[in-house]
Amino acid sequence: MPGHVLLRLAPEALGELAGGLPDGTALISATNGKTTTAAMLATIVGGDRAVCRNVGGANLVSGVASALVARPPDAAVGVLEVDEAALPAVARAVAPRVVALGNLFRDQLDRHGELEMVADRWRRMVDGLPAATTLVLGADDPVVDALGDGRDLVVRYGIDDPAVARPTRDDAADSTHCVRCGAPYAYRAVYLGHLGDYACPQGDHARGGLDFAARDVRMDGVAGTAFRLDAPDGAHELRLPLPGLYNVENALAAIATAHVLGVPVARAVERLGGFTAAFGRFERLQVDGREAVLLLFKNPTGANEALRAIAGDLADSRVVLALNDRIADGRDVSWIWDIDLEGALDAAAGVVCTGTRAADLAVRLRYADLVADRIDIRTPPEAAFDAAVRDAPPGGRVYVLATYTAMLDLHRVLAERGLTRSFWEEAR
């Protein structure tokens, strides 16, 4: 029975289905990184148990219901990625063992509404959680950190390494004012967007103590990131085959959540070492002697972080930017003006814009002073991809930054050509 039919017939069925998982259910939500975090968590707990998880972006209530209905017969634990807006309804229904909340950024305002509205829904959701539910919180985000107030079972994670901090906050930074008094936070370190080590100058809110902290972070371009993980049981060395501070945040969330579900930290660290990227999250493939790197982008902070991760490896490369304005992408494309594109692609040999709003991107690049003869417009996405591959030197790289449905379109064609697994195969 499809999830949405089941829900209509028996809304309480969600709770019963989840209740049938002996080790309980983890819900994962965030504006950025929830899919990767859930994939990491499934990799970690999947090492010794059958996992019930939703895949393919099916993260609304119906998708969660479908995943629970179709769970493997021996499934012991649920790893469910949940849309920020759908989270309160799902949390109410399944009585989760752990809820992992990563971050809140402005994202697709036409669909989600303003950030503060989502934050208010999360606050009410947390108030309604059973006392036995553990919260795993991204403490670098002040709004998320404050959700732990007054709860006993809280685990906080974050980055603690001023050496990798940004010199200034992005213009697109969102939650920069104290959740209690509204004064601007003073930041000891900014890691991405408004995430960092902050304190209210009036003294009424500062980042909570970190149970899981990433220290001594070493970035190695698109090859990945290494860091020391200080956990409750001591220090561990983690080498993550995914680049960018975002993925450090995602790994911390996954390891902390797995720990709540009973996986020792050392085992989680070991299992993450062989993690492969989820759909469009630094997916890498070989095409005609060139390497293509596929990156989803959907909001300014995510895009900024993706651009930073590839910044050092752009020489001679070609870049494809794909912007669609379908409902899943967000129909309002204003947000591309909040990306710090100024200078970000200057090192690339050429940029091809594609998607239903390709020309919007081209205009954006023009105002970022990218020279016009390095901007090309081609549709559909596979035509842009083929042109970029053809123009890239042998052994060179093609970076594809695409919004969700543009990436789906491209992925479908690449799968037909046998270049990558299809998205749906990943569901197995």
Add this chain to the structure above:
Amino acid sequence: MTLRIVPLYPELLSIYADRGNVRVLEQRARWRGIPVEVSPLPLGADLDPAAADAILIGGGQDRDQALVAEALLAQTPALRSAIADGVPVLAVCGGYQLLGHGYVDQGGQRTPGSGLVDLETQAGPDRLIGNVLVEVDLDGHRERMVGFENHAGRTTLGSGVEPLGRVLAGAGNDGVSGHEGCRVGRVIGTYVHGPLLPKNPWLADLVLGWACERRGLDGALEPLDDRLESVAADAAAAIALAERR
């Protein structure tokens, strides 16, 4: 002679990428060799009417609107004097609403506005969200304005206030009058973001030309190569028409 562009409270008023409008004005001046600088007005600071050649007021989160309204109210005399002195004002979305007498929210609570323009805004039962196509008569010739709107407010213009344009697709001021935005002299208000100026370079140059005149520079701007902008505006117009409500 440096042209000074002053965005008001950008830390609170840039929810729909309003910084894009600032960027477009700045670049279009720079590309023409006009010295330009952007001097944002931070919350709590006083506006010096003599030190502004174009004023931009963007949109903010609903929860910040009261805070912004209070700050803006204190700057109303300075704004009035700047406007009297020929400084153009471009106000988008929440900024547009603040130009008027006030905003009445869903609960009937009224936030006073600056009253710089005779208009009034009342929250409607739902948000008006989507692509917009507007036809603008500009001193004898017709221009097309494209973009995106996302607002709960319904804005009614006073009897002496002209709308900026007529809605061909989208909701505009209130979803019923067929009007979009307002124009009083060099004061322009609109619900259209996207942001507004990148795909509507004629409007950017209108504001920039006014700013130049006000600074005592020649307001006749040499044309730029806006082919990319035309392609983007064509695409946006086609999408707006295809989803016409």
